[in-house]
Amino acid sequence: MAEPAVSALDQVTRVASRDHAAAGLLDGQILRRGAISSVVFIYLGAILLGPLAAMGVELAHVGVLDALRSLLAPDALFALRTSLVLTTIAVVVNAVVGTLGAIAVVRQRFLGRALVNALADLPLAISPVMIGLAFILLFGREGWLSALVTATGIKVVFAWTGLLIATLFVTLPFTLREVAYVLEEIGTSEEEAAATLGAGPWQIFFRVTLPNIRFALGYGLLMTLARSLGEFGAVLVLGGSISGQTQTATTFIHAAIEERQTGSAYGMALLLALTSVLLLSSLEWAKRRKKVK
Amino acid sequence: MKSVAYALTPTRSERIARSFVVLYIAALVALPLLALVVFGTSDGLVALAAALRSPLARSALWLTLWTSVLVGILDVLLGVATAWVLVRYEFPGRAAISALVDLPLAIPTLVAGMMLATLYGAHSWIGSNLDAAGMPVMFAAPGILLALLFVTLPFVIRAVEPVLLEIDPAEEEAARMLGAGPWRTFRTVFLPAIAPAAISAGIRSVGRALGEFGAIVIVAGNIPFRTLTAPVYIFGEIESGEPRSAAAVSVLLLAVALGLHSLAGTIEKHTGARHG
Amino acid sequence: MHIRVEHLCKRFGSFAAVDDVSFDVEDGSLVALLGPSGSGKSTLLRILAGLESADSGNVWFDDEPATDLHARMRGVGFVFQHYALFRHLTVEQNVGFGLSVRGVSKEATAKKVKELLQLTGLAGLEQRFPSQLSGGQRQRVALARALAPEPKLLLLDEPFGAVDAKVREELRQWLRRLHDEVGVTSIFVTHDQEEAFAVSDRVLVVHRGRIEQNGAPMEILDSPATEFVARFVGEVNVFPAVVRAGVAQAGKLEVRVQGEHGPGESHLVIRAYDLKLWREEPGIATVQRVVTFGDRVRVQALVDGAGPIIAQFPRRSSLLKGVEPGCRVQIDVTTARAYPAQASSLYPLPAT
Structure with a gap:
């Protein structure tokens, strides 16, 4: 002892x-x-x-006011409007695609599930410039889909459609990933409980699944918003930053800097920076709420 | 594989919706990347090698490669230190700084470049002094590094924070009780826990840095053979109607980026670390 | 509701979770599916609820085929192991969910919810969220929610598995009272034999996807049909033995047995409380350990030529006089059963 x-x-x-x-x-x-x-x-x-x-x-x-006043010029307003429209479409499309895609990838078993899962994550790993180039190669004069462009008359390269496609590409992962992660965490038992209580598929979706993913979806959509407003490389390459045609808020700044229009560059940058600070605080809020309790 | 409950088997309309989504993702992501790879290698690997042998392409690739790897390393070291300070130390303004760490996710990269240019440019007090001292930031490698550090700032910090929060304080106390010094405690208790998250996030930083364009294009000045990075080189080749050399460099960068992406993914899968 | 299950099978890959299971459940009874984890009892329950499909076999609800009926059409209440309460809904909304998805009016729903919250002792917690409730309270909400649409069958998956021991005992008694009050046919899954016997009218012992025995609690305790059942319900001693003319011989232990005892090797199963021992020279065993816990005493002895045996006594039993480690004892077995020994490969003898 x-x-x-x-x-x-x-x-x-x-x-x-x-x-x-x-x-x-x-x-x-x-x-x-x-x-x-x-x-x-x-x-x-x-x-x-x-x-x-x-x-x-x-x-x-x-001078903040002077800087903002410069945004009233027609081409600045046009660029702003283009960015807003692109962002709105990206948010709507990703709300649907992100939710349905996440449900498919997490909740369902089908051929190619792993591939979809991997593809959905890729845009984060690819340089925006390469994305632009890839779409030029696809829709350009010698591209695989140039016939489609001629047939439909819908131009992609240096056109509004190109801006949209580039924006949709870079924003694809955000909602899908966030929603998929939460679906995985939450599991299926609440949905099963709803089924035994007599709920149909739509009722299960709107009354159980959607409320459970709403903060993750919101977070993903805020990220989508930030990214589509801020995307630069892909829309520059694919859109060409043609003033009054394919210029977005970011490519407008780039053009203004190149032309030494410091006032308009700072004005637009200020607007975007303020928007992103606003976005950031919403993101922080959504981040706290999206945690699975 | 987990089986999906019978009661939740997708209905017909759900399966149709799924097909649309799958088609959308495949067309949006797979098709252009396939086009890029096919076009970039269509003349064979020999032509690819030839395109890469251009001195300008090589210098751009080299610049991008070393700055990205250096940024990855700095991110891991400084990111762990920052996460440590944010999680474990109390100081006024902590919440605000913690929130600001996410700013690079929300702010357009081009605007980030402008911010850096404003602080370090020749017009500013800091910039002019640094220039005078022979250590220019703008239009030089340090500017590129700063821009890359900015856009990758949240990666390591946000990956390490939750791991630090989860470490059981009892483990740390046990190590201390056994007489371990602070460095030894860190090495035996904290390092093994945070290493996978920090390293996979560091790898994602490198991947992101390899492709960064918006933040660099303003800060770097894009001087051939000195501050022209690979993404800016690709952009220049597209602008001057040389899609072939643009595609060749792209294919190489793409391969590296995808390799890093799957490496980080593998680490995360095997250690439970989560990115984003 | 009367339930009939016929030749139900369910495989996951090469694993047979449910293997040719048939049984009947009488209307209004409370039945326990008892078995170790991984025995397939939960899968069986999920098939009954329509949450899982059977590979083959049939389920009948009151002689109506229910095998292919979708979960939402079955009118079955299901209480999940971890409750699966809707975390974004209040207690009131959780309980009312099954009524509101069926389009029951707000007034009728509110009335029913109030009634159920009274019945389950949850009045006053209407506006709480699941995260603000204790484990026992969540359990009751889950039960109230399942009962709200007035199911014809109530299924409970390990209903008391996630609450602590004291609450579990209360909930058990409460569930029995509730069942007697509401009278709905109920089946619950448990791995705890005490729970099964304390609450249910009938117990189905499940093992490796099969029903080992289906009987009233007493029946199962008194005449376990297989060695597995005998071993699973209560602490037992098992000896390889030879049975001749109704007497099993294991070393110096000789026991009159019930049950199968054909020629050849058998397993002699003796429950720890079905034997007596007292100090006696020369005796047939040597005492190794005497352990007191609560009102019971456990004596472990080494039977000559047979191995260790465990006996349980009431604390104050006069038989224990002088019984201490190292002394010799005589053993008298009151009840024992023998089972064919080929089953031994399935249920290895406990390590001693």
Whole structure:
């Protein structure tokens, strides 16, 4: 019975020595905290807070009202309207496709399910410029679907349709992924319970499934909104940024910078930045709510 | 494989809806990528290699590759540190900063580039001083790095945060009680838990950085052989009517991006880490 | 409602979850499906509810074919193991769900919900969400919700599995009272034999997708049909034995047995409370351990030539006088059964 006594003693001395060293340890702890925090704040300052502040100062310098007033020019208004229409369509389409697609991928078994699952995730991994190029190769003069373009008369390259297709491509994953994740987490038992209680498929969907995924869907749609408003590379390549025709809010900024129209560039950038801050706070709210309890 | 309950077997209209969705996704994603790959390799791999042998293409690819990998590494290190500070330290404004970390998801990349240009450009106090000191940020590699760090900022932080929150405080206390110092505690308790999430998110950062266009196009200045990255090179080739060399570089970048994507996916699948 | 199940089979891949199962459930009775986890009892329940399809076989509800009836048309109430309450709905809305999807008027629904909440002791919690309830309360909401559309059959999957021991005992008694009050034919799944015997009119012991025995609780306790049933209901001792003329011999232990005992190797099964032992020289066994827990005493002894045996006594039993580790004891078995030994490959002897 000697062993436990020794180890207990050992523990006591260890605790005692720990207390003894507590003062020194505390200093070390504060030092470490300080060091890590400084690194992190310098990092965030250099890439996030600093640039954000600089933008604010610059805007104050240029004059917020002047900057916004420049958006009343016809081509700026046109670009804004184009972005709004594209975003609206992207949100509506993704609400439907994301929900149905997630249900199919998570709840159903069919041939090609794994492929759809993988494809739906891909747009996040591909450079926007390549997306634009890929669609040019598909719908361009020598493309596989050029016959379709001639037959229907619907132009894609350097046309509004191209902007839409590019926007739909880059926004595909957001709702589908979010909704699929929550469906997986929640499981099927509530839906089964509804079935045993006499609910039909539509009743199950609208009264059980949809309420359960609503915050995930909302989060996905906010991301869709942010991405379609902010998409630049794909719409630039496929749309060509033709003023008054295929220019969106972002390609408008690009063109304004190239033409040294700093005022209009900052005006549009301010509008987009404000929108994204608004979006960000909605995103944070939806993120808290979408967690499965 | 989990079987789906009989009572929830899809009805006819659900199956029709499913076919539309499957067709939509296949047409929207698979078709263009297939076209890109076929076109990029249509003249055979020899032609592909020849297109890649152009000095400009090679320098652009190299620039993109090293900046992306460096950004991935920095993201993992600084991202873990940031997540650590955000989760474990109390300080005024923590909630606001934590929320701002998601800003790169919400803000157009082009606007992000403008923000960086405003802070580090020659017109600003910081920019002019850095230029004078011989360490230009704008139109130089540091600018590219900053832009890439910005757009990939949330990746590692958001992947590591939930893991840090889930670690049982008892584990940490046990390690301390056994006499482990802070670094040893971190290595034995925290590191194994956060490593898979941090690494897979870091890989996704690299993938994202490889393809970034909007944030770079303003900051980098796109000087051939110096600050012209691969995506900007592709854009330039398309603009000047050279889709073939654009496609060749694209196919290479695509292969790397898809490889990284599936690597990150594999890590996430085997460790339960989740991205996004 | 009278339920008849005929030759039901269900496979998942190569695994037979339900293997040629047939049984009847009388109208108004409360039946337990008792078996270890993975025995197929939950799958059986899900087939009855229409949540799972059978590969073959038939289900009849009051002599009407119900095999291909969709879950929502069956009029079956189902209480899920983890309740599956609608997390976005209040208690009131949860209970009223089955009525409102059927288009029952708001007034009628409200009236029925109120009645059920009274019956289940949930009055006052109408506006709570499931996340704001205790485990026992959730269980009651799940039950009230299943009862609201006045089902002809109530199915409960491990109804008390997710609540702690004390609440479980209360809920058990409450379920029995509720069943007697409402009178709906009920089938519940459990792996807890005590629960099955305490609550039900009939017990179906399920093992490897088959019904091992179908009988009243007493029947199953007193004359278990198979070795599996004998082992599953209560603590038992099992010895390889030779049976001749109704007497089984295992080492120095000689026991008169009931049940099958054809020629050849048998398994002698003795329940821990079906034997007596007392201190006696020379005796046939040596006591190894004596453990007291609550009002019972467990004695473990080593029978000469047969191996360890466990006996249970009331704490104050006079037989225990002088029984202590190392002493010799004599053993008298009051009731024992023998089963053919080929079953032994299915149910390995407990490690001793």
